[in-house]
Amino acid sequence: xxxxxxxxxxxxxxxxxxxxxxxxxxxxxxxxxxxxxxxxxxxxxxxxxxxxxxxxxxxxxxxxxxxxxxxxxxxxxxxxxxxxxxxxxxxxxxxxxxxxxxxxxxxxxxxxxxxxxxxxxxxxxxxxxxxxxxxxxxxxxxxxxxxxxxxxxxxxxxxxxxxxxxxxxxxxxxxxxxxxxxxxxxxxxxxxxxxxxxxxxxxxxxxxxxxxxxxxxxxxxxxxxxxxxxxxxxxxxxxxxxxxxxxxxxxxxxxxxxxxxxxxxxxxxxxxxxxxxxxxxxxxxxxxxxxxxxxxxxxxxxxxxxxxxxxxxxxxxxxxxxxxxxxxxxxxxxxxxxxxxxxxxxxxxxxxxxxxxxxxxxxxxxxxxxxx
Numbered sequence: 001x002x003x004x005x006x007x008x009x010x011x012x013x014x015x016x017x018x019x020x021x022x023x024x025x026x027x028x029x030x031x032x033x034x035x036x037x038x039x040x041x042x043x044x045x046x047x048x049x050x051x052x053x054x055x056x057x058x059x060x061x062x063x064x065x066x067x068x069x070x071x072x073x074x075x076x077x078x079x080x081x082x083x084x085x086x087x088x089x090x091x092x093x094x095x096x097x098x099x100x101x102x103x104x105x106x107x108x109x110x111x112x113x114x115x116x117x118x119x120x121x122x123x124x125x126x127x128x129x130x131x132x133x134x135x136x137x138x139x140x141x142x143x144x145x146x147x148x149x150x151x152x153x154x155x156x157x158x159x160x161x162x163x164x165x166x167x168x169x170x171x172x173x174x175x176x177x178x179x180x181x182x183x184x185x186x187x188x189x190x191x192x193x194x195x196x197x198x199x200x201x202x203x204x205x206x207x208x209x210x211x212x213x214x215x216x217x218x219x220x221x222x223x224x225x226x227x228x229x230x231x232x233x234x235x236x237x238x239x240x241x242x243x244x245x246x247x248x249x250x251x252x253x254x255x256x257x258x259x260x261x262x263x264x265x266x267x268x269x270x271x272x273x274x275x276x277x278x279x280x281x282x283x284x285x286x287x288x289x290x291x292x293x294x295x296x297x298x299x300x301x302x303x304x305x306x307x308x309x310x311x312x313x314x315x316x317x318x319x320x321x322x323x324x325x326x327x328x329x330x331x332x333x334x335x336x337x338x339x340x341x342x343x344x345x346x347x348x349x350x351x352x353x354x355x356x357x358x359x360x361x362x363x364x365x366x367x368x369x370x371x372x
C-alpha cells in the first residue's frame with residue numbers, strides 16, 4: 001500500500017486537466033501585470049499565459065484585447081525568455097510596439113528648444129544693416145550734390161525751416177550784442193561807484209569844496225544804483241532770449257535734422273525700388289523687389305511721421321516765440337527809456353512789472369558767523 005507523500009499547501013499550483021492555469025488565477029495575474037506596466041505603452045491590454053510544463057517556450061507575452069474589451073485584437077509579441085521581458089519592462093517608456101504592421105515609438109518627455117540666438121551673430125547682422133543703410137544714404141547725398149539724383153521737397157515746409165534758421169542767426173546776433181552791452185554797463189557801474197566813493201572822500205577832506213564834491217558823489221552813486229537796476233533788466237532779457245535761441249529753437253532744429261535724415265533714407269530706398277522696377281522681372285528679382293517695396297514703405301511712414309512732427313513743432317515755436325519776445329522787448333524798451341530819462345521810479349516799476357528781483361551786492365556771501 002503506497003504511502004502518500006506530505007504536501008505543502010504553499011507549493012500547490014492549481015491546474016486544469018490539460019496542464020493550464022485556472023482562468024481565475026490567469027485573470028488575476030493579467031490584471032496585476034496591466035497595472036504594473038507604464039501608462040505610456042499604448043497597449044490595449046496585455047496578458048501572460050503559460051503552456052504545458054513540458055513546453056520548450058519559457059513564456060509568451062500576448063498583446064491583445066482583454067476579455068470583455070471592445071478593442072480590436074492586436075498582434076502578439078513573443079519574447080524568447082523571461083529575462084528579455086524583464087529588460088523590456090526596465091526600459092520604461094522607450095518601447096517599440098508593432099501595431100497593425102507599423103512600428104510606434106513612445107518615448108519619454110521631449111523638450112522642444114527654441115533656436116539659440118548667438119549675440120555675436122545678432123551684432124554682426126546689425127552692423128551689416130547699418131553699413132548697407134549708410135552706403136545707400138551716402139550714395140543718395142552724393143547723387144543729389146552732383147545733380148544726378150532726385151530729392152523729395154516740401155516747398156512750404158522747407159521755406160519755414162529756412163526762415164527759422166535765418167531768424168536763429170539774427171537772434172544770436174542780438175544776444176551777442178546784449179551780452180556786450182551788459183558787460184560794458186557793468187564796468188561803467190563799477191567805475192561810477194568807485195568815482196562816487198572818491199568824491200565822497202574828497203568832500204570830507206576839502207572844506208572849501210565840500211558841497212561840490214558832495215553833489216558829484218551823490219550823483220555818481222545814484223547813477224550806479226540806476227545802472228544796477230538797468231543791468232538786472234538787461235540780464236533778464238539776455239536769459240530769456242538765450243533760452244529761446246539755444247533751447248527752444250535748437251530743439252526744433254534737432255527735429256528738423258531728424259526729418260532731413262528720414263528724407264534722405266526715404267529717397268535712397270525710393271531710388272533703389274525704381275531701379276529694380278525698371279529691370280527684368282524673374283524668379284531672382286521678384287523677391288528683391290518685394291523686399292525693397294517693404295523697406296520703402298517703412299521709410300516712407302517714418303518720413304511722413306517726421307514731417308508731421310516738424311510742422312507741429314514749427315507751429316508751437318512760432319506761438320511761443322511771439323509771446324516771449326513781446327514781453328522781453330517791452331521790458332528792454334521801458335528799462336532803457338527810464339534809465340536815460342533819469343526816472344528812477346519808472347525804472348523800478350518796470351522791474352516790478354516783470355517780477356525781476358535784483359541781487360543785493362554781497363547778499364550771497366556768508367556772514368562772518370557762518371565762516372567760523
